[in-house]
Amino acid sequence: MKLDRRAFVKTMAFGGGSALGLMLSPAPWYLVRDLAFWTQNWSWAPAPEPGESVVQHATCRFCEGGCGIEVRRVDERLVHIDGSKNHPVNKGAICPLATAGLQLLYSPARLKEPIRQIGSRDNPEWEPISWSQAMAEITGRIRELRGAGKSHTVACIAGNAESAANELFERLLTAIGSNNFVKTPSATEAQNLAFWLMQGLDGNAAWDIENTRYVLSFGCDLLGGWSAPGRMQSAFARLLDEPEETRMQVVQIEPNLSVTAAKMSRWVPIEPGAEGALALAIAHVLIRDSLYDKAFVEKHCFGFDDWRDGEGESHRGFKTEVLAGYSPKAAELITQIPAREIEELAYEFARNRPSLAIGGRGSGDRIVDIYELMAIHSLNALVGNINQRGGVLRQSRAPISRLPEVKPDKKAIRGLSAKRKDGSFPLQTEYGLAGLTTDEINLLFLHETNPYYMLPDGKTADAIFTDVPFIVSFSSYRDESSARADLILPIAASFERWDDHVGVPGLQYPVYSLNHPLVEPAGQARNAGDVVIEIARQLGGAVADSFPWMSVTEVIRERARGLYKSGGGMICGSETNGESGQDEISGGFSAGKYSTFSEFWAGLVQSGCWFDPSYAYGDPSRFLLTASGKFEFFSQTLRRELKFAEDILCLPHYNPPIPNPEGFDLTLMPEDILSPANREIGMPAMLMKQLGNDVLVKNDLFVRMNIATAVYHGLRDGDSAILESSYSKVKVRVNTFAGVREGVVLVPLGFGHTAYDQYLQDKGINAYRLIGAERDPVTGLSTWWATPGKISRV
């Protein structure tokens, strides 16, 4: 049809009329409105399905901090984690890791079925196998080794939880004839060792943070993960409610302005590694000006003054040592803290009692050497705070029942007589991974641990995965160590399993946490404890006899029976009131009120926590169990065990650092971004996305340094640089920050994963491998806190 001018005009008129008509009706306006609403209801936008919502109590198991949590479940899916307000440990506080923790549960890195390595460790290829095949493989290998008299070449490295599952692993090893059950290093090891050397206590030290008035923190990351992070957070959060005059004072002694340093009452910047010297200088002032607790020192301390041994030989005392070598003026040169300020700290520490000195950089395990912790602990003795309110306490153990003794058969007895493979030093209270003789291990179990990623002692980490011919990883995730194993068994993650845990680091009173499954395990994942029981049962004979249980739940029930029998303590309940300090927690349901164990158990399962808040402050002699029965400034244990002839080696003292090797002009120090996420478990995706662009941009990790350090090395903010230590060489980017000491470079921990999911993989570099660890010659502990380094522009 030909459109002439008239027809065109008419069509236009009709169109115009229609448009006007439409515009005068509500239709187009509603269409716009509806389109806007439509954008809010996209069916493909991810949102939880509506359903019945239930809140259940559990204990967070992402780290050993023991926080009570409330988990909201909508139908079959967990949707939210919150702190549990009535919980005695964290009183409602939780860390970001737990807040985002459900992303780990539903992470793409979760393992859903057992898989076997059919390639090589360098070039891995995996094939799925069934559980029964996997079990047959494991039991076959154990039988073979036992048959060949090599049961002692089976080993297990486990995460450091004090759980029923770990106990079962240790038990399995004992039953088949191996004493090579090793836990990954924990932050409390060094602390406990200092505690043992000076107080003779084989147990966990505890700090009465809630009741103290003045804290000298020698680099402890109090807000970022030192001791039990949830407890610390809630303790410090409550501080802010108190009037400033009576508020606890915390002095943060740390080379760099960390988050903790910025938030505490005072920041004392110190030369890296000089904390021991400062502690001794403070001791000098306390002694020189008679500010110390004379009654306590006279009655309960050994080695304060010079002394004579049984053979009449005279020995140097702490007082002589400290007065001679650590005057504030002398310490000023070492610590770079003005002598006047040192005097001031000493006076404040003495006058604001109860006062407390704590050590261990970062999450507590970063020390120069054991003498540093001894020097710091000496201050506690000088103010006489041992077992006093607001002082240094000892953790009481939860009275769980012991499982019946293992009855090893002949093969096992032979295996158990072999020397341990982890070359422990006589002083170590717990055996460490450092010095593991990997070439003699034929079968290794990894249980919820990721040594390849998180051992600062890179040599041992590498050796494990090159020397050991067969490694079985029990893991919920595809982590770095599993990726190098030969068989990976998917285990139920927390919230999917029965699980328990004894104690909370640094907390004086006993806590027992119990978790029950809130949702079904992912895929074919199983409880590791159940798998161990099944392995033992399949092995048969005496091994099976040592495992008279059908499931780990029975084992946990048996352990919990001891709590009921003790008749003490209470089950955390809606009335538990943790408001007024740890020792005044009341409410809850007293364990004595349950007339049968079943009732007690039902209450425990529901609440997830048993604890006993009573603590007997007072008489320090209960906790002075050294040979002299006193607090030993001069450690006779060191003298006896290590045959030290020189007095100085038994006394707290300061060892100047070894000068940097030629060409290494920087000090590289690790920095915690979120310490509970530094270790076995990677950061959840949500937290990775929240990192500022001065921490991580795409795959580039930023290290922090002072602007002067940067300028001196020809670097500017944002530049790419090569950072090198004697352990490795990596590419990073530069972020300048005036709060970092000149000559120091801070390298964030928790990055550089090569496994897990796309959110974690290849993001930045692994600071553990860059900083590296050395062994403390005295204790055998792996020490790592800084390393010499150099940086150059790309």
Added chain:
Amino acid sequence: MESGVKKLKKGEREFAITAGVFFVGLIIFLLAGWTVLPRLSYAEKVQPVEFRHAFHGEDVGITCDTCHFFYKDGSWAGIPKMEICVDCHVYLLGQSPEEKKFVHEYVLKNRHVKWGLYFRQPECVSFSHSSHVRMAKVACETCHGPQGLSKKPTEYRTNRITKYSFVVYGAEAPSNNYGGLKKEKSVWGTIRMDECADCHRSRGKSTACFLCHK
């Protein structure tokens, strides 16, 4: 001269026709915009089972919170789950064919009824029944209308684009109702943000964004 007039008349006629066409278009679309289009943008739906609130409430005498209750943690149960219905309807209680359908088709076959919802809020809104009902003491009817008194099986309309729905009680909904832009007394449905805000303002409550959009 004549032809001149004629010419002029022809022009006028053309103009008149054009204007006529213009007005025809205007009237057709004006009417359509007020009558047909609103109907087209909504789908009429009926509930899978003819449930009568008034019967359960007034005749049987059960209270609202038997089925619509708060969980212990304060979250709102909303539409009752099958288990709640089954508490009573394990077997036939009366003669109604709808109950028969319910028991035979759903209860005995262990199927869930997919009830149509007219009050769902989008995911970007965090709405708490607890803070409105328990704390602010807002009556259910304020937002849901005489839902509990409905004698008729409730038909409802769902916007084909937004999926927002409304329900009509009593008189037939006016054909020009677009989902209750100005809600009549008989029309109730998803509460829109302007309605939330109006109510908050009239009660002197904050209308800060983060109150609802967390």
